[in-house]
Amino acid sequence: MQLKGKTAIVTGSGRGLGKAIALKLAQMGANIVLNDISGSEDIDATAEEFKALGYNVVVTKGDVRNPDDVENMVKTAIEAFGRIDILVNNAGITRDALLIRMTEKDWDDVLDINLKGAFLCTKAVAKVMIKQRSGKIINIASVSGVMGNAGQANYSASKAGLIGLTKSTARELASRGITCNAVAPGFIQSKMTEVLPEKLKEEYLNSIPLKRFGTPEDVANVVGFLASPDSDYVTGQVIHIDGGLVM
Numbered sequence: 375m376q377l378k379g380k381t382a383i384v385t386g387s388g389r390g391l392g393k394a395i396a397l398k399l400a401q402m403g404a405n406i407v408l409n410d411i412s413g414s415e416d417i418d419a420t421a422e423e424f425k426a427l428g429y430n431v432v433v434t435k436g437d438v439r440n441p442d443d444v445e446n447m448v449k450t451a452i453e454a455f456g457r458i459d460i461l462v463n464n465a466g467i468t469r470d471a472l473l474i475r476m477t478e479k480d481w482d483d484v485l486d487i488n489l490k491g492a493f494l495c496t497k498a499v500a501k502v503m504i505k506q507r508s509g510k511i512i513n514i515a516s517v518s519g520v521m522g523n524a525g526q527a528n529y530s531a532s533k534a535g536l537i538g539l540t541k542s543t544a545r546e547l548a549s550r551g552i553t554c555n556a557v558a559p560g561f562i563q564s565k566m567t568e569v570l571p572e573k574l575k576e577e578y579l580n581s582i583p584l585k586r587f588g589t590p591e592d593v594a595n596v597v598g599f600l601a602s603p604d605s606d607y608v609t610g611q612v613i614h615i616d617g618g619l620v621m
């Protein structure tokens with residue numbers, strides 16, 4: 375129960391990695407603010423699951439691209455729990471296409487949600503954390519942001535940008551007792567990856583030294599460490615969770 379009395383916001387936590395991360399932080403004792411885009415079918419069911427397990431949870435439906443929604447998310451967290459100790463910028467999408475076929479909309483949507491969304495959430499939450507003189511910000515990047523990936527120019531650029539945002543935030547907020555780190559998951563079993571062609575999945579598997587795909591729990595465990603006091607002297611880092619794919 376290392377996070378007892380702490381409050382964590384996890385964006386895009388209706389399902390997938392975000393849900394697993396929120397669950398891990400709840401198991402560690404944190405109060406949880408779940409967020410997902412309005413219209414997401416999953417978030418209400420996820421909130422019910424958390425409540426049934428006895429966890430303290432509130433829901434904020436909203437788009438991380440929208441500054442008003444983000445302000446509302448912060449307001450809801452403060453009204454419910456009085457403080458914000460942990461922000462996990464997890465909300466993200468893919469719109470894969472080869473570069474010459476990629477539309478401007480594919481580019482803008484991915485950059486807006488994956489990168490601008492993280493900027494807006496970080497900016498809004500940092501104001502609270504600066505007053506508290508403590509906080510932990512964790513960005514969910516990707517190995518695509520480190521090594522690039524054919525068909526993912528938009529996604530790779532957004533995740534590389536997120537790594538730059540992580541390092542700048544870490545440098546800027548360190549003097550206020552706030553750390554900022556990123557994780558770079560590789561191929562993790564989720565709805566985002568289950569749609570990929572079998573042949574591509576097989577190719578990925580062959581290139582992973584640990585010879586298995588990751589699970590959302592593999593990611594949640596490392597985020598749990600970065601959210602806990604065990605990582606107090608770690609900032610500006612990118613931790614790969616990829617079975618050794620990138621080393």
Ligand SMILES: NC(=O)c1ccc[n+]([C@@H]2O[C@H](COP(=O)([O-])OP(=O)(O)OC[C@H]3O[C@@H](n4cnc5c(N)ncnc54)[C@H](O)[C@@H]3O)[C@@H](O)[C@H]2O)c1
Pocket residue numbers: 385386387388389390391392409410411414416436437438439463464465466467487491514515516517558559560561562563564565566567
């Ligand atoms: N699955 C993987 O293999 C993998 C690998 C590396 C990184 N990631 C990253 O992990 C994060 C979660 O991925 P996932 O696989 O769980 O995907 P997912 O599609 O299952 O979940 C993403 C969640 O974000 C929500 N979301 C989308 N747009 C939003 C918005 N504008 N505002 C708020 N919420 C929004 C979705 O509704 C969904 O619940 C993403 O940032 C993704 O890029 C995933």
